[in-house]
């Protein structure tokens with residue numbers, strides 16, 4: 349661990365110091381190479397076209413009439429999943445000494461800097477006497493509520509790119525952004541529309557891919573992502589003669605009223621892997637058949653489903669799912685902050701008797717609140733990970749294939 353006055357950080361502060369940041373660290377931009385856009389060509393006729401901004405009401409419009417859901421939602425990770433980078437949203441340690449990521453390349457470090465005009469990330473060639481070869485870019489948009497980590501994007505004209513360094517909540521340190529090679533300078537990873545489809549509520553994609561309207565993005569995952577655009581519902585309910593209570597409300601989607609498959613689709617838009625989009629981004633609306641918009645191919649039966657962002661395919665491999673009546677809402681109320689792990693057992697016990705578990709004979713009542721630890725153990729993600737300083741860092745996520753995991757059982761029994 350470096351202290352604030354370490355030799356490493358002193359020259360850094362001299363060169364990239366808060367005052368002189370713009371003058372010095374912004375110099376050479378030429379190393380930023382052009383993007384390799386991924387095409388999103390439509391192959392099927394979409395049922396819906398991407399909705400215009402005018403059909404959205406925004407979360408605050410729901411507050412007056414749905415106070416409970418609105419209030420609870422303010423603390424949910426979905427709500428905080430993306431935002432403008434500000435003092436209130438940017439996570440990470442900017443204290444000199446802790447604001448540095450060393451890489452496998454002894455001459456290359458990254459520095460994270462808090463300045464009057466925002467937060468900056470800069471590469472620094474420490475072999476160069478003036479450190480003048482670095483690139484610096486500003487944090488413009490942050491992605492990730494920080495439960496696992498937070499990565500940042502910057503604008504270059506009307507294009508968005510990912511910054512090379514990510515905040516890693518597990519160990520409270522800076523790491524190479526997932527998928528970035530260790531020891532190289534990359535400020536050039538374009539943000540494809542599918543990335544924003546999963547991490548924002550609405551945006552206007554321009555042609556070719558990775559060009560966006562800058563000023564009208566709706567950041568955070570808002571109410572209307574799962575309930576569909578809501579302006580018409582708000583207008584009807586606010587009119588002098590609102591629909592009588594209990595009458596069907598066609599202008600808004602309540603997932604609970606959809607068939608189980610369509611309910612799963614609402615979550616699968618983002619929780620079933622990237623897939624192949626066959627329609628323009630944002631075309632899918634809750635209630636639609638997701639397969640008409642995004643083709644998701646589950647991994648073959650003998651290949652384990654990676655826990656990263658693919659809870660749907662994993663859950664679908666569980667006997668509880670195939671022979672029970674289950675959706676994501678069986679265990680999750682997405683309006684709320686996540687429950688404590690132990691309390692999830694109550695959801696298991698809605699279908700199972702505690703005695704049904706073979707371990708009951710051995711461990712008795714002690715298993716009552718521990719179902720999840722043995723049957724949905726945490727696993728290391730193959731998808732959400734980083735190569736940093738010669739190490740592989742992997743996010744730990746819950747297995748959503750509910751099953752018998754002998755290793756997890758041995759671990760718990762051994763405590």
Ligand code: HEC
Pocket residue numbers: 405406407409410411412413414571572575578579581582585586591592593594595596597600601602603605
């Ligand atoms: C002016 C008050 C008002 C506003 C604003 C409002 N709603 Fe509603 N909403 C209602 C009422 C009243 C109902 C109950 C309709 C019924 O059951 O007849 C309702 C029902 C719902 C339902 C359940 C529909 C169903 O079929 O079960 C959802 C979901 C919903 N609203 C979401 C939203 C969202 C999201 C927003 C913000 C974009 C919003 N509402 C804004 C008054 C409002």
Ligand code: HEC
Pocket residue numbers: 407410411414417418419421426569570571572573574575602603604677682683
């Ligand atoms: C990540 C998806 C998601 C988001 C975001 C979301 N909801 Fe919901 N909402 C659901 C689901 C799923 C249900 C049905 C829950 C169930 O099965 O009982 C629901 C149900 C509701 C209902 C009906 C409740 C009832 O008792 O019938 C209302 C009203 C509602 N949501 C309002 C909101 C508001 C307001 C927001 C934003 C502040 C919001 N929701 C954000 C997924 C979401």
Ligand code: HEC
Pocket residue numbers: 425426428429430491492493494495496545546547548569573574603614615616617618619676677680682685686
């Ligand atoms: C628009 C994409 C999107 C949709 C739709 C969506 N999610 Fe998510 N969900 C995310 C992202 C992104 C995160 C990570 C949030 C974070 O921590 O930054 C997340 C996080 C979660 C979490 C973890 C919360 C925590 O405490 O870490 C749960 C549980 C979850 N989603 C369930 C659901 C369910 C159930 C549905 C369907 C009703 C749903 N999501 C719909 C994108 C989505």
Ligand code: HEC
Pocket residue numbers: 491492493494495496497498499510539540542543544546547617618619620621622623655656657658732745
């Ligand atoms: C198919 C939807 C999807 C796409 C595409 C996607 N993500 Fe995610 N991302 C998720 C979900 C869901 C999570 C929540 C963790 C999980 O379930 O693995 C997540 C988690 C994250 C997290 C960790 C947040 C936290 O604290 O939990 C970051 C950072 C992130 N994504 C960045 C990105 C970036 C940057 C891109 C595009 C280059 C991207 N993601 C593309 C769905 C997606």
Ligand code: HEC
Pocket residue numbers: 667668669671672673674678692693695696697698699700719720723724750751752
């Ligand atoms: C909606 C009902 C439902 C819920 C909720 C549910 N299960 Fe199940 N589960 C079933 C059904 C049905 C089966 C298949 C018949 C059986 O083995 O009892 C099953 C099977 C299982 C099996 C045997 C799996 C195998 O591969 O042999 C385990 C273990 C299990 N459940 C544990 C859990 C745990 C732990 C939870 C909570 C995290 C849970 N279940 C939640 C309905 C459910």
Ligand code: HEC
Pocket residue numbers: 615619655659660663674675676677678679680686687688689692695696720724744745746747748750
């Ligand atoms: C049988 C109960 C159950 C069902 C059904 C279920 N989950 Fe979960 N989920 C959990 C538990 C338990 C956790 C871990 C909570 C914790 O560690 O705090 C979790 C965690 C998550 C997380 C946080 C990331 C992680 O893996 O720790 C996401 C995202 C998530 N679930 C999404 C979903 C989605 C999407 C569905 C539907 C496909 C779903 N879950 C269905 C029990 C369930």
Ligand code: HEC
Pocket residue numbers: 693696697700701702704705706707714715716717718719720721722723752753754756757760761
């Ligand atoms: C200490 C780990 C552990 C805990 C805690 C635990 N289980 Fe199990 N469970 C197992 C193992 C291991 C098996 C396989 C049978 C055996 O070895 O006894 C099993 C079997 C099962 C089965 C399948 C029975 C069959 O023969 O098909 C169900 C259902 C089940 N558990 C449900 C639960 C539920 C519900 C809880 C929480 C109340 C729970 N388990 C808690 C380890 C555990």
